[in-house]
Amino acid sequence: MNRITVTPLAPALGAEISGIDLRRPIDADTLAEIKQAWADHLVLRFRGQLLSDPQLLALSGLFGELDPPGPNPYGKPFLSDFPEINVISNVKVGGEPIGNLGDGEAVWHCDMTYVANPPRAAMLHALEVPESGGDTFWSNMYLAYQTLPAEMKAKIAGRKAIHDSTYNSAGMMRKGMKAITDPREAPGAHQPLVIQHPDTGRAALFLGRRRNSYIVGMDLPASEALLDALWEHATRTEFTFRQQWRLHDLILWDNRCTLHRRDSFDPDARRVMHRTQIKGPAVVAFGA
């Protein structure tokens, strides 16, 4: 039996799991312990894990059915042998990007919430990391909802927002999309602002991404002002965990109750990450 240790990484969320080699079979008790730690801490870090792509896929499959990446700006998977794996990288080979998101900031977001059934989880595996920069941050959306002032809770109760599918978190337009000038016309799923987590049943703030968001049924200036206030609250430093990447780190996060963003880094440095996602059920409004 594996003997894991769970060490919290920040007061709000994040824990390190040590004492396990993810290339080896994981027994049922250990998997249950990891899942419990994940439910408790929302983001799990495993250090020093050098996994091949098939090993990354097998590990991801222990947490549910794989969910292929959404459309990228280049219109085809980055790894033709493993289309379920997304590549996050600034590296170009022969002038062609080998991955998505480049070297700039990736703004706060939740993955693929512009579809009705966004992924429940994602895994990011660090294969090449810059000496500095490119840190990734997660924020706890259970905590963001719990600590929301009562009048803001009342304003968003029963409301939905548009989760725009036009741009990715690096500001690049997805293939086949066209520019949006009025957020009320943005394409993408209409999602409840407060959701019920499918596993824990807890309430979480569900914001998606700020660009082109719109609270359905509000006049536009009121929606903009309320969204600005919600985003400012949801990304307060005390709700976050900061990941400074080391080679072969692997992070697993819950996409239903966290937001994440990434810092920019030196364009001359190389950063290569392989990423998987796990399918999730339809989003449900809290208390529906």
Ligand code: SIN
């Ligand atoms: C992402 O948003 O999935 C990428 C995060 C990162 O590059 O660290």
